[in-house]
Amino acid sequence: MDKVDVLMLGTGEYTTGYVGGKAADSDKGAGVVALTMFDLRRRNKVNRVGMCGVNGKKFPGIRQHMQRCIGDVYGGMDLTCETFPGDGEVNPKAYVDASATFKAGDVGVIFTPDDTHFDIALDCINKGMHVMVTKPIVQKLEDHQKLAKAAAEKGVLVAVEVHKRLDPFYADARDRIRGGLGNFQYMYAYMSQPKHQLETFKAWAGKSSDISYYLNSHHIDWSEWTLAGVARPIRVTATGSTGVAKGKGMDTEDSITLTVQWQNMNDKTLGCAVYTSSWAAPKSDVHSQQRFFYMGTQGEINVDQAHRGCTVSTDQAGFASVNPLFMKYTPTNGMFSGQGSYGVRSFENFIDACREVNSGSKKPSDFDDGSLATVHTTQQGTAILEAGRMSLDADGQPMDIEYDGDGHTPTAIKPHKFE
Template sequence: NYLVLSFSIRGLLILGLHTFTFLLTISFPSVSARLPYHKLTHQEITTTTEDTKNIIIQNKNRNKMSATKKVNVLMVGTGEYTTGYVGGTAADSDKGAGVVALTMFDLRRRGKVDRVGMCGVNGKKFPGIRKHMQRCIGDVYDDMDLTCETFPSDTTVDPNAYVAASSTFSKGDIAVIFTPDDTHFDIALECIKRGMHVMVTKPIVQTLEHHDILAKAAKENNVLVGVEVHKRLDPFYADARDRARSTLGNFQYMYAYMSQPKHQLDTFKAWAGKSSDISYYLNSHHIDFSEWTLAGIARPVRVTATSSTGVAHSKDIPAEDSITLTVQWENLSDKSLGCAVYTSSWVAPKSDVHSQQRFFYMGSKGEINVDQAHRGCTVSVDDSPFASVNPLFMKYTPTNGKFAGQNGYGVRSFENFIDACALINEGKSKTSDYDDGSIATVHTTMQGTAILEAGRRSLDMDGRPMDILYKGEKGEEPIGIRPHEF
């Protein structure tokens, strides 16, 4: 009886230890940030026991590392996602307090970030931005220092202010770029050449040529360059990705939809239809999910685009209302084909969510359906409409007076990148360590850029299909795009 009891107690202790470890991993982003995704080929999806042991050992080794030095951060871009300030007031969206600036101030409070800078084009906006951040951040959360150097001066308008701003930062510092799509390349390249690590909002650039230049510059300057695609950290999407890779077989079909309300046309009227489109802005999310999920399993080979028009044109905005990209994927194991349909729109009516977003994925052995907009939490208060909220992304409501959104995947996306840069600066990891899928690096996101560029070129040629070219039958890195020959 004593022997049986001792084994039972031991079993309970082991179970408790595993449960604690699991909860620790999902609760603390600084731990999960350093657990690499093992980039499997199609043949490696079923790992052996020895392979699994090796992965666990690698994870344990990386878990032991933590950075001790703070990093400096330059935020480039002063719009909705950075500050929540649009048109002289808080954005009419689910990001009225912004995401980037709030996250950086909190990371400074927690000892991970030191100097914080913010760069825009129109310095005359900064007095209003400061008042807005004080009202939406400083007056809401305790112990939140909003000190921030701003570029250019409050009386200056300078489209190239990022050059002077980045010159005041040093090698190993970080640039976080949230600006119109057509400006990403020049700003990112300037910061990379200064030896700064760079995180760029999706899409990182608009052409495969520019993507290749940034990738080479990142390697030459030994800096980490990543794309801010926070859906990789959404637990629903992350689980769907792992299920697709491990149990659903070859890729067969995917349908993805993402929309935002009509007033976003006014928010983005400075560039909408002029230098970018709704596909670059929203389709990029689910295209990245596909590239991340199908790495080593399938590759995109052909893109055909169609669109709808009317609403934006009625506002004198030269943009498509909705864009659909139909993408042919080729499974690497047997050359079988799969099809993905990505649709994005910014003419949706106001509803219970700011952004409708969902997808259906089917493999040869199963399927999965994800509604990212509705998490089972609805809120209704006086003077505000009924809303489906998503605190998994950003938790703006304070806890005991303090910001408590650290576990939101909107925050973790930045914190993981900053943790990685700090480790690289201290020589505790290498930039190449993060090409494993744990961060969407410039070296592992070329297929997404190829799809988006091919889609734009297809639209500009009245829907003509575009072929994505590779080097070799098993190549996964696109080398070009050309019109399909019938």
């Protein structure tokens, strides 16, 4: 199969590991997207690599950071990368010019603020590019439906980067649930990041998105994937906690809890899921607490993603619970050796899928089977997140997710009418 050209849209923490003029104070100091694309180029799956942001003045610092954290660490890995806009330019629409230099069948990888995803993705789709978007793919069900329609019309592959599906613990839990735990009864999921992340995200926190879109989206997508054909979400009620962010001058919730009523498809019985996310947690042994409890009518599962029994303590960094299953940054014989980590596999699987579509051996619709989180199979997640935001803005009023008959694809979100 031919190699593909890749345009990375977004230059922040997840792409480069560079935030505020230095390495991100998180578990992604060397980034994920750029490192993965450079390695895929080394392995002859990717050819040309571009990177697009808004502020070109950041690129000299980004290049120095990537050389220090990637090039100097992994055997002189080739970091050749075209950048948009120019180093001295600031251009919020730079993605239009950047994507114009790529061709149909190339790949756009979008890691930008949530409220920009729709416009950037639609621009790439209309140019015939395959697109992978960080979660949430968009903030509104209506926009999700528009992207799905455009992707079908253009015959391109569009998916959400939700790597939890590739976490071996989460994937095994999903198989056990679908293999014999009966109807859905109850789930509680929690995910957090330390409060210093509010400084990392201060440019958009509470302005263009919130912590539910940013973190609850992980466990919500896992639920949609796990319960596909088993249950569907029908009602969302949201509550929030405040104080820390507002003390920093950010008008946003510290923690958001979504209570979601799910309806089992076989007999219309009900289950309940509670998703809580926070970016006001204290600094601890992990950057992000991540765990869930799931109960079906015939069994239950507990998963603590943050603590897998692997700990490290150094004079420089102190004590930490580490997760090389996500990203293995430690080199082997001077070379990057994290190809088996699910942070890498998430992108590599998508690149491989795009190459298969370009070769004609597969169609985009072939990946709607759950092997990728495609734009056509993830609309319930968007509906839950949007309904949650609507409920918060309506002082906790429940929001109903509507469907066309007994289908799985939501059609609308409306305030619940009490009898």
